Amino acid sequence: MGSIEIIDGDITTLEVDAIVNAANNGLRGGGGVDGAIHRAAGPELLAACVPLGGCATGAAKITPGFKLPARYVIHTVGPIWRGGSAGETSLLASCYRESLRLAEEYELRSIAFPAVSCGVYGFPLDQACGIAYQTISQHLEAGSRIELVYLVCFNQQIRSAYERVAAA
Numbered sequence: 001m002g003s004i005e006i007i008d009g010d011i012t013t014l015e016v017d018a019i020v021n022a023a024n025n026g027l028r029g030g031g032g033v034d035g036a037i038h039r040a041a042g043p044e045l046l047a048a049c050v051p052l053g054g055c056a057t058g059a060a061k062i063t064p065g066f067k068l069p070a071r072y073v074i075h076t077v078g079p080i081w082r083g084g085s086a087g088e089t090s091l092l093a094s095c096y097r098e099s100l101r102l103a104e105e106y107e108l109r110s111i112a113f114p115a116v117s118c119g120v121y122g123f124p125l126d127q128a129c130g131i132a133y134q135t136i137s138q139h140l141e142a143g144s145r146i147e148l149v150y151l152v153c154f155n156q157q158i159r160s161a162y163e164r165v166a167a168a
């Protein structure tokens with residue numbers, strides 16, 4: 001069965017089949033991990049995103065990785081945290097499910113996720129990391145050709161949240 005690894009670092013440096021981008025509905029780039037991915041991939045990434053016509057919250061779309069070491073970028077749009085009663089939990093789970101579904105469709109073996117919605121979108125870390133870990137675990141347990149899923153921690157708070165979830 002595929003495994004989950006919690007790692008520190010910058011997702012743009014990873015040599016994996018796909019990295020996941022925490023994008024916005026317009027898919028036109030932005031700050032945070034989205035900005036870092038677009039800078040590292042080069043302008044071809046934006047040119048590939050424009051014809052996709054945006055992306056709904058909880059959905060995912062795929063492009064090549066261009067100058068990135070990753071072959072593909074899977075762009076998903078996490079929910080903005082609005083207090084928890086606006087469907088945030090199921091929308092965030094859907095980001096992970098839909099990204100994994102695309103990875104299966106493209107027969108990818110390794111995929112790296114940032115902590116979607118945990119930056120400017122303000123999702124509480126423990127809850128978001130729990131949703132990420134459980135959704136990925138369920139997917140792998142259900143039978144998957146994905147061999148390795150990285151959960152990439154850009155700071156110590158994210159790492160601590162994932163470690164609590166993984167130990168539970």
Ligand code: AR6
Pocket residue numbers: 009010011012022023024029030031032033034035036078114115116117118119120121122152153154155158
């Ligand atoms: N590698 C890995 N993780 C990173 C990196 C990196 N290079 N840079 C930041 N993170 P955020 P969101 C972490 O704000 O909350 C953008 O403007 C960061 O520490 O990037 O889903 C988009 O265009 C945090 O844990 O994404 C959207 O408008 C996590 O990535 C909006 O932000 C996500 O933080 C999306 O907000």
